[in-house]
Amino acid sequence: MGNVIVTKAQEFREKARHSLEGRWKESGIIFYIYSLLLVLIPGMLSIAFLKYILGSSVYISSGDFDSINGFYTIISLFFTVAGMFISYGFTFYAKEVSLGRSPHKYSVLIGFKSFGKVLLLYLLMYLFIFLWAMLFFIPGIIAFYRYRMAPYILIDNPEKSPLQCIRESRDMMVQNKGRLFAVDISFIGWFLLVIIPFAVVSDERRNLLLGRSGDLDILDIRYFLDMTTVGFFIDFIMVFVVGYVGLSVLKLYFKTTEAHFYLELQGIYVSEKELLEKAKAYDKLTENKSKVEEPVEKKADMHKAVDTKLMPKQNPPKEKPTETKLMPGSDKK
Numbered sequence: 001m002g003n004v005i006v007t008k009a010q011e012f013r014e015k016a017r018h019s020l021e022g023r024w025k026e027s028g029i030i031f032y033i034y035s036l037l038l039v040l041i042p043g044m045l046s047i048a049f050l051k052y053i054l055g056s057s058v059y060i061s062s063g064d065f066d067s068i069n070g071f072y073t074i075i076s077l078f079f080t081v082a083g084m085f086i087s088y089g090f091t092f093y094a095k096e097v098s099l100g101r102s103p104h105k106y107s108v109l110i111g112f113k114s115f116g117k118v119l120l121l122y123l124l125m126y127l128f129i130f131l132w133a134m135l136f137f138i139p140g141i142i143a144f145y146r147y148r149m150a151p152y153i154l155i156d157n158p159e160k161s162p163l164q165c166i167r168e169s170r171d172m173m174v175q176n177k178g179r180l181f182a183v184d185i186s187f188i189g190w191f192l193l194v195i196i197p198f199a200v201v202s203d204e205r206r207n208l209l210l211g212r213s214g215d216l217d218i219l220d221i222r223y224f225l226d227m228t229t230v231g232f233f234i235d236f237i238m239v240f241v242v243g244y245v246g247l248s249v250l251k252l253y254f255k256t257t258e259a260h261f262y263l264e265l266q267g268i269y270v271s272e273k274e275l276l277e278k279a280k281a282y283d284k285l286t287e288n289k290s291k292v293e294e295p296v297e298k299k300a301d302m303h304k305a306v307d308t309k310l311m312p313k314q315n316p317p318k319e320k321p322t323e324t325k326l327m328p329g330s331d332k333k
Helices: 009-019 024-054 062-098 105-135 137-146 150-156 162-172 177-185 188-194 196-200 203-209 218-224 230-265 272-292 296-310
Strands: none
Touching: 009 062, 009 177, 009 230, 024 062, 024 105, 024 230, 062 105, 062 150, 062 230, 105 137, 105 150, 105 162, 137 177, 150 162, 177 230, 188 196, 188 230, 196 230
């Protein structure tokens, strides 16, 4: 059983900000790239498949509809499973950052190294949450918070079985589910802010871009698949650039806050002073790396300066003395 959390949500968020000091840009880009791949690839594949199926037809046969639905099912299933491993990698990355470490950008893919365990862990978690939700949605929400720490436990103890991690998470979250719920609720304002770009885009265009056909007929699909329009370009930018940049940064902030919650459950307290010191050390490390890898132009300028120092000095040409002409009557007596 874990510690009973008494720290307020605001303090967890403050610790997360200290952990991310000097890392927002690098870590945000990492989260953005992996999050974007999970939606951009299926979205573009779906659009390409729809264009192939439609061709120049003026109607869609029942067989075409079956093909479209089957394709969407396969794509959704494949990227849902991939999303489990990326989510596990985000958890690992956020935990490393919360401890003041510098995880590698490819550490987000660490879940694929333990493919069977990670897949079974998430399948069991979703299954238990679904079964509890069948009774009523409130038991489903409680189950969601009950098993929330299972990925962190597997990260710290890769030798344990997925079921054992789920049981330990259940014991750990006794008397702590409400506190974690309060931490989640504290992000509601940020969440409402980052979904604005998605809300601006029409439901039909957004569903197509994200790989969901919805209930569109052929005329709607043709209209919203027209990539030559300015509207398509604007919607694409709003979803994949503006929307997912904000969503990725919020996800980074949220996961790092959650990681600090887990550390406190484990009795690992990282003070703000330690976090600031580690952030400064990280800044110095990145600064030293940038100094070691000097640009080619800068090196060329240095060699040029050295060459000019080695060249023999030449005396500058003597200037002829200038004669000052006196105006008539200007000489003093």
